[in-house]
Each structure stands twice: as structure tokens, then as C-alpha cells.
Amino acid sequence: MAIAVTITEPAESRIFQGKKSVEPILRTENLWKLYRAGKVEVPALRGVNFEVLPGESVAVMGPSGCGKSSLLYVIGGLAQATRGKVLVDGNDLTALTDSARTKLRRSKIGFVFQRFNLLPTLTAKGNIAIAQFIHGDGFDPHRFDVVTQMLGLAGRLQHKPSELSGGEQQRVAIARAIINEPKILLADEPTGNLDSKNSEIVLQMLRQLNKELGQTIVMITHNPEATTYFDRVVHMRDGVIVDGVPAD
């Protein structure tokens, strides 16, 4: 019930008004990420401070090259921060070994990518089930049925990615990302490769996940319309967050 309250109330107002009734599930402190191009270090993130509350949905917008994807990869534990802190559910990713970061990612993070990134050799069912297998709890048929039914995949499970439409592939990717009930779902332009109809379906599903299951979501997007499905929109420019306002 406490989570439901948190979700319905715009999260930004709580943070900015200093009424932090709930600890952030994700927080970055002065986060830096530098990439090395030969002898030159190129900063992708320049001291990002960012918070997401449990059950909140946040859209991150900004021009290409502003560091959105880098932020997503660092907070998802796929890339190591150069400086600063990343706290995921109380665990500082920057202090963890690669192995511990992998373990944390396995249990607390789900990824959805722009290019779907389904394993081409497996069926839709296999693509979802492999996430459960890697998670280590084995195949949970009940959870599997709930997720696939919710995402409208029940009739497409035996098909390979090449036999699915873009929208269906992305729904499989979402199912794979949430099958293990991660604390945070990170989506990297999930509608970037979809037409407007399928984009809307995917965005509605993400909102449904957020509102009905309380799934915390951080999504990167170029699409201003997509932000209307989210509690809060954050803008990035040149590796820093320039504002953070509640969405309409």
C-alpha cells in the first residue's frame, strides 16, 4: 500500500520538497564516466547526481552523445564508473567487483534495448526462460504465464525472433527483462526501432508495469511524446543532468 501511494504521487515533488518518505532505489553521486580514445579521455558523464524512487518511472531525454546511454549502462552495472557513486537498492556499484556487479545486475536490474537484442537461435519462450535460467531460480511457469499473458505473447511463444514483428520482439524483450522481478527496469530507447502504433503499445505496457506492478523504470528516449507516459522527465546535456521536472 505504501508503494501505491508513492507511485500515484509525483515523485519529483517529494524529492525536491525534501519529503523523502522512501529511500531512493537508485542514486548517483557525482558520477563520472570517461572513455579513452587513444591518448585522449572523452567524458561521457560529468558528475551526474540523480535519484529514482521505488515505483517511479523516469524518462531521460537529451541530444545524441549527451551521455544518456552511458548513464544507463553505468547505473545498470554494465559499465564501470570512472568516479563517483552508484547506489542500487543500497549497494554501491562502484565499490563492487565485476563478479559482484554481475550478481547484483542479475537480481536487481532488467534491461530493454532499442534493437531488442533477442537471441536469434532461441524461440520467444527460450529468450524469456533463459533469463530465469541465468537468474538461477529455474523456470517458474506461473510467473512465466503471468508475464507473457500480460504482454500479449501467449500465442507467439514458439516463434523465433525472425518470425516476430518489431513490436512483438520488443514485448518479448520486456518480458525477459521483468521475468525475474527486478527492482529496476532500464530501457534504452525501447521505441526507437518501432512504428508509432507499436511504440504506443510498448509505452502503454511500460506504464502498465509501472502503475499496476509498481515496477521502477528508467527509460532513455528521444521521443517527447513518450515522456507523457512517465512520472518524471530528466534532461541531459553534455554529460550532466540539466533539470528534472515532473511530466504532465
Added chain:
Amino acid sequence: MMGELILRNLVHRPMRTFIALAGIGFEVMLIITIVGLTGGLLTETAKRIEGIGADVMLQPPAASPLLSFSGAPMPAKIAERVAELKYVRDVAPALLQFNSSSAVETIWGIDKDSFRAVSGGFVFLAGHDMEGPDDMLVDDWAAKAKNLKAGDTYNVFNHDWYIAGIVEHGKGARIFVPLATLQALVAARDKASIFLIKCTRPEHTDAVMDEMRSLLPGYTVRPLRDFLSLMTSTNIPGLNSFISAMIALAVCIGLLVIFLTMYTSVIERTRDIGVLKSLGANHWFVIRSLLSESAVLCLLGVAAGVALSYLVRAGFLWKFPTLSILITPDWIFNAGMIALAGAMLGATYPAWLASRKDAVEALSYD
């Protein structure tokens, strides 16, 4: 799930899987066939020597058990001295001559009476015993291989022989000619390569051997009852090295095939590896999946290789009926293990490479 992932990966690129299977299969077939050929040759030869029925064989000093390469350095008169020994019932000299001009074969020159006394005689399938100086006996396998029958003429050592009879195989050689004729043909008059000795009773063999060693110090005296145990690759100079070299060659083929297969797989599946890592797969999961895939590929290749070995053996025996290729469960297992070890070695680097891939770079790989 891991099994499904492996299976689907193998089915996804059927041509690559087929080539890998063929490579491993060829490796296994090569090992089984080379070992089978040498083992078969040695075993079959040993059985033929044992099949003569003699108790002891006398050879020149430091002679090899591989009789085909025996010369004719012993005076035939030794037979008379050996025959005088206590417990010796019969002695049969034989001159062995290796022929590689028209075919690869060993011709035995025998004295038909003494050979019959020692061996109990031939079983004739066609024709009759040698009667003239140019008569030849051929065993049934050689007759089949060379398409010979009683009454035909067969040229060996630039000499036309008359096929007097076809005999049942298993009496030392495949081709027999009169001792005196062969001695004259190869300029080894009154010489013999080996002497076959029949004791009055089998239990006198050791006593006869002791006496022979005293009589002819330095000469090689072998009991024929365990001749089979002598005919191993370790007793044939150079054979073990040859087998080892062939196995090493086969392993190199298998190792390279698996290495290339898995290396290209890893390159092709770069993004998939990134996806697995984004799902929380650790280094070990990636390594395990690739090594398991290599192991499955290898085991399927081993099965194909064993089947191929039997096919090759059938082909060889059809073309060369006198050959013997001994395929044993021991060497099927050994070849499988060798192939598996090679495959694991070949897959280790690609698997390690995959496990070390940066997840972000892998995800952006095109």
C-alpha cells in the same frame, strides 16, 4: 535450458556444424583407422604365425618379430643340428622374401614335407599341393584379393608361377613356393630366414628353447604360443613413433577445426554474449556455454568418426581383402578422449575471449 541453447546454436548454422563434425569425424577416423591398420596387421600376422602349429621359431640374432623384413642369413643346415636335439620332432626351414614390385607381399619358400610335418599340412580349397619347382600355393584371402584361382599363372620375382592350389588362410604366409626355387631365384642358396620347430610334446617347449640357446648362442629363439603378445607396436621399431605422429596430426586437425568454429561463433555471437551479460551471466556461464557446445559438437563428431571408421574399413576390405583393420572399443574410447581433449583445448581461447568481452561494446557490435 543450457542444452536447448547449445542445440539451437548448433542447428542455427548447419554448414558450420557440419564442417566441424566432419573435421572431428575425420580426426577420430584417422586415429581409429591408423591404429586399427597397424594393430590389425600385427594381430593378423601373429595369428597366422601361431596358426602354423609350430612350438618354437628360430631367427637370426636380434631379429624382429615382424618376419616380412627378415633376410636369409642362416645356413639351412642348422635344421639338421636342431633336429638332433632332444624333444625336437620336426624342423622346417623357411625362406621369407618380401616382394614390392607388383604388390606388397611376403613369399614363403618352404620345404613342403617338413612344413607339413610341423604344421599338420594345408587345407586345400582348390587344386593340390606343390609338385613341380614352379608351383605356388595361395591362401584364399590372397586369391580373392588378386583374383587368382588354381591353374592360373602368377608372376613374382620375374618368374612365372603355376597356382597349384588355393589353401585356407592362417598358416604363416599367404603365398608359398618351393624352398629350393626361391633360394635359387634370390641367390640365397642353402639359406633360410626362419626355422619352425615342432616339439615331441608342447610341454617340452621350454626345454627345447634352452637347448637351442645353448647350441646357437645369440640367435633369437621364440615360443610361438605367445607370439601374439610380441606383435605389439612397442616391439616394432619406429611403429610407435609413427602412430604417435599420426595421432598428433589428427589432433591438430581436430583442434584447429574446433578453434576456428568456436572462434567464428564467438565473433558472430558478440552481441548475444553482451545480451547474456546484461541478463547477469557471469564469465563462467559464458565459458561453460561455449565449452559445452564444443563438447557436444565433439561428441557428435566422435560418433560420426566411429561410423566413418567402419565405413572406411569396409571400403578398405572391399578393395584390399588381405588387409586387417582392428577396431577395438579401447581405441574408440581413446580416440574419443583424444578428440575431446583437443576440442576443449581448441575451444578454450575463444571461450576465454568471449568471457572477457566488454558487455557495452558487445551490445553495440554490428
